[in-house]
Amino acid sequence: MSSVEITALRKLYGDVVALSDINISIPSGSFYTLLGPSGCGKTTLLRTIAGFHRQDAGSIEVAGSPIEDLPAYRRDVGMVFQDYAIFPHLSVRDNVAFGLRQRKVASAEIARRVEAVLKTVQLSQFIDRMPHELSGGQQQRVGLARAIVIEPKVLLMDEPLSNLDAKLRVDLRAELRRIQRELGITTIYVTHDQEEALAMSDTVCVMHGGVIQQASSPLEIYMEPANRFVASFVGANNFLAVTRTGASAALASGGVDLSGELAGTSGDVVAAVRPEALRVTAGRDEADAGGLAVPARLREVSFVGREMEVFGTTEGGEELKAVARPDPAIVDLHPGSEVTFRAPRSDLLFFEAGASGRRVA
Numbered sequence: 001m002s003s004v005e006i007t008a009l010r011k012l013y014g015d016v017v018a019l020s021d022i023n024i025s026i027p028s029g030s031f032y033t034l035l036g037p038s039g040c041g042k043t044t045l046l047r048t049i050a051g052f053h054r055q056d057a058g059s060i061e062v063a064g065s066p067i068e069d070l071p072a073y074r075r076d077v078g079m080v081f082q083d084y085a086i087f088p089h090l091s092v093r094d095n096v097a098f099g100l101r102q103r104k105v106a107s108a109e110i111a112r113r114v115e116a117v118l119k120t121v122q123l124s125q126f127i128d129r130m131p132h133e134l135s136g137g138q139q140q141r142v143g144l145a146r147a148i149v150i151e152p153k154v155l156l157m158d159e160p161l162s163n164l165d166a167k168l169r170v171d172l173r174a175e176l177r178r179i180q181r182e183l184g185i186t187t188i189y190v191t192h193d194q195e196e197a198l199a200m201s202d203t204v205c206v207m208h209g210g211v212i213q214q215a216s217s218p219l220e221i222y223m224e225p226a227n228r229f230v231a232s233f234v235g236a237n238n239f240l241a242v243t244r245t246g247a248s249a250a251l252a253s254g255g256v257d258l259s260g261e262l263a264g265t266s267g268d269v270v271a272a273v274r275p276e277a278l279r280v281t282a283g284r285d286e287a288d289a290g291g292l293a294v295p296a297r298l299r300e301v302s303f304v305g306r307e308m309e310v311f312g313t314t315e316g317g318e319e320l321k322a323v324a325r326p327d328p329a330i331v332d333l334h335p336g337s338e339v340t341f342r343a344p345r346s347d348l349l350f351f352e353a354g355a356s357g358r359r360v361a
């Protein structure tokens with residue numbers, strides 16, 4: 001059982017707070033992804049767990065034992081890097097055997113383990129090739145084989161797919177997940193690619209400015225974002241201002257009365273709605289029982305085959321995007337036409353205004 005428990009972890013570079021009070025609990029065998037924009041601290045967190053950086057405060061436990069004071073080579077973690085980091089002058093066999101030789105494993109045992117792990121990553125036929133005779137995807141599999149052959153308690157991966165082309169990235173995503181499941185190895189994975197994070201992970205931990213914004217299942221991150229940052233970083237969202245007059249609150253345009261939902265809040269609030277939750281109808285018609293109905297001017301319709309993307313601007317100047325099944329009545333409209341964007345009340349989420357505004361309803 002190799003669970004990972006990180007408590008009150010803090011890391012500074014001079015006066016830059018790269019990690020601020022990080023608390024993470026990862027169950028044994030699960031796939032945990034750190035997701036966030038450039039500079040959010042995800043690489044720093046991964047490298048601090050690996051032992052390449054020293055934390056300023058806090059603790060890291062693997063399988064119940066503290067590791068934060070151990071040197072990197074004694075932490076029993078495997079690491080896979082973005083740039084593969086395999087030795088160019090060693091064959092596939094020798095690259096994978098490297099860590100085992102360092103650990104003074106007997107040569108018959110090394111041969112057995114190298115062959116087994118190359119089978120797992122589907123590189124058996126390449127065992128005697130040199131790295132330059134392999135494709136990028138194959139080189140990354142060597143990197144993975146090298147990390148897992150030592151049977152580490154935890155596997156750390158730093159953007160392992162980002163140097164590969166799009167198609168290969170998607171194939172290798174599934175492949176990585178299969179291998180991770182097969183081995184049952186606790187994995188911490190860093191990416192800035194939200195689709196990759198959602199597709200692969202048991203838990204997605206969204207970071208911003210050295211702070212964890214939300215750590216939940218992919219579905220919950222998408223459906224129930226904890227704050228406005230998560231709602232705008234993961235998937236697309238439209239944001240609409242909510243106005244208040246006296247005791248009542250309503251969407252600036254759209255006609256929904258929100259007095260009930262927002263009774264306990266003060267300050268500015270925005271409503272969020274996913275593009276795929278919006279429908280578009282031709283003409284201006286705000287009558288919609290209980291749901292959102294926002295009049296807008298059509299900016300552009302882009303018919304992309306399976307779906308259409310509809311862009312509009314509300315009277316208040318807010319930009320809206322809907323993604324819906326192609327509808328000839330909309331696809332054929334001219335830019336500037338009046339349309340109405342609609343959504344059921346149940347598809348609206350509400351956040352305090354401000355980039356990281358908390359979810360309020």
Ligand SMILES: Nc1ncnc2c1ncn2[C@@H]1O[C@H](COP(=O)(O)OP(=O)(O)OP(=O)(O)O)[C@@H](O)[C@H]1O
Pocket residue numbers: 013014016017018036037038039040041042043044045192
């Ligand atoms: N060696 C360093 N010295 C000073 N500041 C650093 C150093 N390394 C990182 N930082 C800063 O710490 C913060 C977190 O950096 P980090 O590399 O962990 O982010 P990241 O989320 O992995 O970004 P990216 O996706 O671009 O790699 C950033 O503000 C960065 O500028």
